[in-house]
Amino acid sequence: MLNRDNLFTWPPAVFFWALICALLWGSAFPLVKTGIVMLSIQDSTGGKLYFAAYRFLLAGLMIFAGVRLSGRSVSLPRPGDYGAMAITGLFQTTLQYTFFYIGLSNTTGVKASIIISAGSFFLALCSHLLFKDDPITSRKSIGLIFGFLGILLVNLQGHGLDFQVTLTGEGFILLAAISSTLALVVVKKVSVRVYPPLMSAYQLVIGALILFLLGLFLEPPSMMTFSGPSLALLLYLSFLSAAAFSIWYLLIRHNRLSSIAAYRFLIPVCAVLLSVALLEGEHLEWPALVALVLVCLGIVLTSRE
Template sequence: MKKFLLSTTVLAIFACLLWATPFTAIKIGLKYTTPLQFAGIRFFLSGLIILPFIKDLKYKVLESKKRWRFILWVALLQTTFLYGLFYTGISYLPGALGAMLIGAQPLFAAIMAHIMLKNDKMNWQKIMAILLGLTGVCIISLGRADFVLSTTIPLGVGILILNNIVGSTGNVIVSRDAKDMPPRVLASFSMIIGGAVLMLISIPVENPSWTTIHPNEYYYSLAWLAMVSAFAITIWFGLLQRPGVKVSNLNTWKFIIPIFGAFLSWMILPDEHPDVISIIGMCVIAFSLLLVNFLNRRAAAKKA
């Protein structure tokens, strides 16, 4: 049992590490193409990357036809709506506020799990631990970017809150209803469908070009983003389907994404350096994760 819990923790941290790397690549890609088109191509390619790693692919395709409605629902929630809202909402907000709202996703995951699942209810200790982690995200975000007020803020806030609700609902649905579906199959098919829908939406909304040849850095960034999504989402779907893994507890690991993001910036970007505010925020997040794990272990001990 301890080995199982350890592997879950290690995989969750690895997935979050992967999710901390795309920000620079996204900025590069968006210099050359529109947001929805770029996201659509990214996730379509991610789904294709997973296909060769699915054993008995022909059989799995035939079996998946029985649950095509479920796969379509996951594709729309976890890819089309989630990233369509993400790319749209972030464009209306200053970086710090956007980072804080994205960092609030574990709180929304806990709320949606409390509403939709019988075995994942919130208590005041869990709420305090999640709010503590969110405080750390806010400290890091405010310390790393200028906060500029604009008239588009209310719209952007609303879109990213909806984004958090959609993403959290998708997590709950995968955890609750995908027990009989291999994670690679669900991740691959849902990203291919979701990415294709995003590309179709981009045509009337953005009128993007499909024939332009871009510089090499665009294709490098697209390749990296596709690889990140392929690995991270497959891992995450697998963890959500594991017996005993709660949506609210698993999503608290996403608080470490800004920590990894900050470290990567310090290592890669010449103008980025460690600062006291970021270090304080990281310590607050670390304490919140320790608290969540302590509460989980205590709850497991009581059941035993």
């Protein structure tokens, strides 16, 4: 039964919080596309970096404000933790989103969605190698395979796959998945002594500042002009990042990494469903429904003790 002590460890509660994260992150896919069109930065790499930088900077500041209002200190326990937060911000925010946006512009959405899901396999493997209490069992392996098949199926909606690979396309998407995995390993090691939402705040702010600096090398910040609707959209995207990262880091703190890896499959599935609901021209076909079943099977097999 759910109580304060097992709020982030009881399996049904873990599923609930993971689903909340997936819905929040999934809503970002159609809304980021909408924002890029509203800001007229479809062909501007610098504009996309600024858009991401503003989003994650505001998200980090929101979390800092929430931590202070709760009466907690925003200081980290050890001086070395600041370095860990810088590494997390570099991998989780700066590198992941730089590789993702550039890679996505040089490959298809189908291939990008499938390749980015490889992060779950990297996460389970790294967790197995680095944490003694997190072995990869045959059941867990089968669960991950079911989840990956679900992602493959949900993307096969009238589109084809090919095996052409480029460094700045498929290669960068793979690097984005690896960057996120490395960041989560650091989070798992540091979260035993650092309040997870505070970790989220530091990595988001640090990563956003680096993204902004990268954008300066490409275009001046003045190239972006926000209107009322685009500013409201930015604020929502910032809120969802603040909430999702904070909850996700709490789940990582209290659970095995390989078990949490299975829930990452929910994100692209939610993204597809929300895209159908929010974007014109998107249709829900039977592969998406079958994919949901495969993903749920993967979650049960991977997270069940």
